Amino acid sequence: MWVAPAQAMPESFADLAAQQADSVVNISTTQHVQQGMRGLPPGLELPQNSPFNEFFNDFLRNMPQQEQEKHALGTGFIISADGYVVTNNHVVDGADEVIVKMRDGTEHEAKIIGTDPKLDVALLKINAKGLKTVRIGNSEALRVGDWVVAIGNPFGLSQTVTAGIVSAKGRVIGSGPYDDFIQTDAAINPGNSGGPLFNAQGDVVGINTAIYSRSGGNNGIGFAIPINLAKPILDELKEKGHVTRARLGVHIADIDKETAEALGLKTREGALVPQVEAGSAADRAGIRAGDVIVSIDGTPVRKAHDLPIRVARHAPG
Numbered sequence: 001m002w003v004a005p006a007q008a009m010p011e012s013f014a015d016l017a018a019q020q021a022d023s024v025v026n027i028s029t030t031q032h033v034q035q036g037m038r039g040l041p042p043g044l045e046l047p048q049n050s051p052f053n054e055f056f057n058d059f060l061r062n063m064p065q066q067e068q069e070k071h072a073l074g075t076g077f078i079i080s081a082d083g084y085v086v087t088n089n090h091v092v093d094g095a096d097e098v099i100v101k102m103r104d105g106t107e108h109e110a111k112i113i114g115t116d117p118k119l120d121v122a123l124l125k126i127n128a129k130g131l132k133t134v135r136i137g138n139s140e141a142l143r144v145g146d147w148v149v150a151i152g153n154p155f156g157l158s159q160t161v162t163a164g165i166v167s168a169k170g171r172v173i174g175s176g177p178y179d180d181f182i183q184t185d186a187a188i189n190p191g192n193s194g195g196p197l198f199n200a201q202g203d204v205v206g207i208n209t210a211i212y213s214r215s216g217g218n219n220g221i222g223f224a225i226p227i228n229l230a231k232p233i234l235d236e237l238k239e240k241g242h243v244t245r246a247r248l249g250v251h252i253a254d255i256d257k258e259t260a261e262a263l264g265l266k267t268r269e270g271a272l273v274p275q276v277e278a279g280s281a282a283d284r285a286g287i288r289a290g291d292v293i294v295s296i297d298g299t300p301v302r303k304a305h306d307l308p309i310r311v312a313r314h315a316p317g
Contacts, residue, residue, distance in 0.1 A: 013149050016202045017161045022103050022132035024196060026153040027074040027087055027110075027124075029095035032067055075152040075195030076100065076124065077134045077204060083108075083126040084238070086230070087194030088209055089115045092122050100126050103159060114237030118176050120209055121230045122194075123237040134196055137203025139226035142166050142182065150186045150208055150222075152195035162187035164220075173210065173223060177308050181223040182206045188222030197224040232313060246314040249280020250287060252304040263292070270294040271304040 074091030078084070085100060092098050098110040108126035115122045142148075146166045154160050164186030171181040184197065188211050197206035206224030213219040233243045252271040260268045270292040276282050287293070293301050296310040 010147060010200060013161065013163050016149055016198060016200070017151065019202055020134065020151060020196070020198060021159055023078045023134045024103070024151045024159065025076045025078065025085060026101040026156075026158050027076050027085075027091055027194060028099045028101065029072045029074070029092055030097040030099075031070040031072075031094050032096050033070055034067055073153055073156055073191045074193045075191065075208070077194075077196040078131050079133055079136070079234070081129065081131050081133055083128045083131060084113070084234075085110065085124040085126060086207065086234070087122050087124060088207065089117050089120045089122040091194045092124070093117070098124060100124065101158070114241040114243075116233055116237065116243045119178050119225065119229060119233065119243070120176065121207065121225065121233065121237070123234060134204045135202065136227060136231060137199055137201070137205045139182065139205040139228045142169065142199065142205055142226075144168060147200040148182075148184050148186055148205065149198045149200075150184070150188055150192060150195060150224075151198070152188070152192035152208060154187075154189035154191040156191060160192075167221070169226075171223060172305055173212075175210065178229065178312055179305065180226060180229060180309050181209070182226055184222050184224060185220045186222060187220075188224075192222075229309070244316055245312045246281070246316045248282045248287075248307070248311050249277040250282045250293075250307075251275040251277075252293075252307055254304045255292065263290070265292065269300070269302045271301050271307040 074087055076085040076087035079086055092112055098112060100108045100110045108128055110124040110126045113123045113125050144166050148166055149161060149163045151161050164184050166182060167185050168183040171183045172179040173181060188208050192208045195208045196204045197208050199205045205227050207230060208222065208224045210223040212221040236243050250273045253274055255268040255270060255272050259272060273287060273289055273291045273293060275289055276287055293307060295301055299310060301307050301310060
């Protein structure tokens, strides 16, 4: 069996950082929030049965609401010379204004072209031409232990470069139905969200999305969306503004030891089907309760969580 040679530790990531700097952008958002006073200030509460309660409640309800601005920071990367930018959905969710700042300080107002909250990906567009773009890589080719580099805007510190390794693949962190994260120890902090994770060759292999931290800062455990999950939806976001995915119509579960023994299974790999929705695609395909789905399109389904990810790669119908 042929095994790929291990990567030597690079002497420096300076060339990679220099080559990719112009394709990584800072994103700042503004959200206008209407806020009114919901009750009396602390220390001025009235007794529960006070006759003045109704008077003050009516007075507070009729007070004009004040508009406040909420600001947030993130990162993105340019995927086309005419101004399409990829970032996380949570970076721009609910934003009334999105500003993309280039490496040279130039700022552009961005339009949100499409969002996919389930995968946490958003596509933006700025009015610019001749931009430097990233090169999209293949996250499936990543191996645990490979070197990776994150470039982003942590805490507003633009063009911050950090490096680490792939700590694990296929992590499920409870953020959505399509969790399949790359885990890395490259430092990722607030403001890095939506930024690119590069392999040692300078190809984007992930979108930095989340961290595990009790303090809110880097703890050596960061998570990135594999670029192979995001890449197929970008055209649909551009054309429709949203993503429509296939749905199998089954309830699924992992196979525990007792179930495997009861069903006479030699392995616990696969997704057990306890229930099939009537009239669903699975029902029409002949899948029945008690079946075990072990592959889709020849790709193994090793655990229940793999199934919705595999199905989501198909269009409905």
